[in-house]
Amino acid sequence: MPIESAVSRLAGGSLLADQAYQELKSAVLAGRLCPGDALSVPALATRLGISRSPVREAVQRLIHDGLATHEPHRGAVVARVDVADVRRLYVLREVMEGLAARLATERLDAARVAELRALLEEHERVVATGDDEESHTRMDMAYHRLIREVADNDHLTAALDTIQGKAHLALHSLWRSPEAQRLAVAEHRRIFEAMTSGDPQAAEEAAREHVRRLRIRLSQTVPQRVPAEGPASEAVARAPRAGSAG
Numbered sequence: 001m002p003i004e005s006a007v008s009r010l011a012g013g014s015l016l017a018d019q020a021y022q023e024l025k026s027a028v029l030a031g032r033l034c035p036g037d038a039l040s041v042p043a044l045a046t047r048l049g050i051s052r053s054p055v056r057e058a059v060q061r062l063i064h065d066g067l068a069t070h071e072p073h074r075g076a077v078v079a080r081v082d083v084a085d086v087r088r089l090y091v092l093r094e095v096m097e098g099l100a101a102r103l104a105t106e107r108l109d110a111a112r113v114a115e116l117r118a119l120l121e122e123h124e125r126v127v128a129t130g131d132d133e134e135s136h137t138r139m140d141m142a143y144h145r146l147i148r149e150v151a152d153n154d155h156l157t158a159a160l161d162t163i164q165g166k167a168h169l170a171l172h173s174l175w176r177s178p179e180a181q182r183l184a185v186a187e188h189r190r191i192f193e194a195m196t197s198g199d200p201q202a203a204e205e206a207a208r209e210h211v212r213r214l215r216i217r218l219s220q221t222v223p224q225r226v227p228a229e230g231p232a233s234e235a236v237a238r239a240p241r242a243g244s245a246g
Helices: 016-029 041-048 052-065 083-107 110-129 133-151 154-175 178-196 200-221 232-237
Strands: 068-071 075-078
Touching: 016 041, 016 052, 016 133, 016 154, 041 052, 052 068, 052 075, 052 154, 083 133, 083 154, 083 178, 083 200, 110 133, 110 178, 133 154, 133 178, 178 200
Parallel strands: none
Antiparallel strands: 068 075
């Protein structure tokens, strides 16, 4: 997709690098900027209506998050998805999201319960009322991020932020299935119920089961084997776009 269609002009104001980062990150996670697309700082700066310096900082943050890479002779591009690597990431993410849910349950208070409930209920409304892939992706990530905030372990949060962002690059075909979205939000509800029951072990298992099921649905959506003659990202690009996730 052309940059002109992928990102929107910024309104201006302060913290331009943060604004540019959020706009570019949203475009990547929503699939408006696809794996392999060039992240030209001059072109992006023109489109966003800001100088190159904050755009350059934003692109570097995407690289740090694993959402972009630097390729020789091309510069920064949206990260290409390696299916086998994503499966390995999900094995690690399962353990870490489970730990985050366990730690969060031990620290949960009434205010945080209210925040989690409000986010979950809004997510349920979005999924129930239509096929809004971008809002679903944003709320899915926000829900897990809030659990990490409650867990209050900076090292765990930093590791999971990188893993989650990179893993979501492979989920565009999955999230186009309304059934997969409904399953995901139902699993979020089970995590919430386990956490608010005050049982850290149940919360850990609910979170781990959620990530296990995501991995299974992803495996059903993208090819199990990557052709030797082509990159893994091509396999993802050819994956079915709807109705294939169980």
